[in-house]
Amino acid sequence: MTGWVAIVGLGPGAENLITPEVTQALAEATDIVGYIPYVARIAPRDGLTLHASDNRVELDRSRHALELASLGARVVVVSSGDPGVFAMAAAVLEAVENGAADWRDLDIRVLPGITAMLATAARVGAPLGHDFCAINLSDNLKPWSLIEKRLRLAAEADFAMAFYNPRSKSRPEGFERALMILQEACGDARPVIFGRAISTPEEHISIVPLTDARPEMADMRTMVIVGSSQTRIIKRSGAPLVYTPRSVAP
Numbered sequence: 001m002t003g004w005v006a007i008v009g010l011g012p013g014a015e016n017l018i019t020p021e022v023t024q025a026l027a028e029a030t031d032i033v034g035y036i037p038y039v040a041r042i043a044p045r046d047g048l049t050l051h052a053s054d055n056r057v058e059l060d061r062s063r064h065a066l067e068l069a070s071l072g073a074r075v076v077v078v079s080s081g082d083p084g085v086f087a088m089a090a091a092v093l094e095a096v097e098n099g100a101a102d103w104r105d106l107d108i109r110v111l112p113g114i115t116a117m118l119a120t121a122a123r124v125g126a127p128l129g130h131d132f133c134a135i136n137l138s139d140n141l142k143p144w145s146l147i148e149k150r151l152r153l154a155a156e157a158d159f160a161m162a163f164y165n166p167r168s169k170s171r172p173e174g175f176e177r178a179l180m181i182l183q184e185a186c187g188d189a190r191p192v193i194f195g196r197a198i199s200t201p202e203e204h205i206s207i208v209p210l211t212d213a214r215p216e217m218a219d220m221r222t223m224v225i226v227g228s229s230q231t232r233i234i235k236r237s238g239a240p241l242v243y244t245p246r247s248v249a250p
């Protein structure tokens with residue numbers, strides 16, 4: 001049997017947001033490797049072994065997937081959203097670069113998924129319609145000083161900003177600090193979108209001016225999108241629409 005590794009994105013939660021290409025890889029797999037809640041999204045079946053592991057063991061998990069594939073298994077490594085966005089694709093490639101020489105000859109594919117940023121943006125309209133950046137607000141894998149620097153420079157460059165991992169129970173103060181920096185650097189009431197558990201039964205969306213944004217509006221299941229100075233709200237009888245125009249006047 002020829003082994004392979006597919007590193008796939010399961011999308012933000014809803015079944016119908018998983019791509020057909022990922023569904024096919026899951027159907028062909030002998031082994032699923034991933035973080036516990038993502039592996040829990042895969043239906044068990046005969047001939048499929050589920051390997052669920054804890055959050056902070058990405059490199060061990062990657063090496064395990066590569067070892068299984070080198071023994072002939074058809075391995076799918078699962079991430080939520082897109083596997084290349086703050087997720088397993090980079091971890092597996094890091095393991096390949098630093099691992100056994102024959103891992104480089106394996107059939108390794110990255111299959112994209114719908115990332116939480118795009119799923120959230122689509123729910124409210126088109127807040128990322130012009131230039132934007134995405135920042136992971138967790139300081140588990142980088143120093144907080146770098147996050148602050150990137151926030152200030154992104155605000156100065158007038159990007160719309162999408163924040164992953166905004167706030168966890170173990171580091172509640174980081175997002176509070178991030179909001180203070182943005183309120184100071186942006187100095188206006190541009191829209192901020194809090195999209196929680198998008199495309200799941202617990203979905204909740206709120207849109208507030210930056211001046212009213214509060215840390216407790218976000219948790220680890222929330223995507224936060226801060227508009228640029230150009231971002232606009234269309235008020236109407238139903239939920240408002242948010243968009244960032246395609247052009248900026250010279």
Ligand SMILES: C[S@@+](CC[C@H](N)C(=O)[O-])C[C@H]1O[C@@H](n2cnc3c(N)ncnc32)[C@H](O)[C@@H]1O
Pocket residue numbers: 012013079080081082083084085086087114115116117120163164165166195196197198199200219220221222223224
């Ligand atoms: C480690 S990152 C993984 C991102 C994932 N690879 C992606 O492309 O969406 C986890 C963060 O993604 C965001 N996220 C993931 N799923 C979400 C959803 N359904 N709704 C809102 N935010 C979500 C949250 O900010 C969460 O803290």
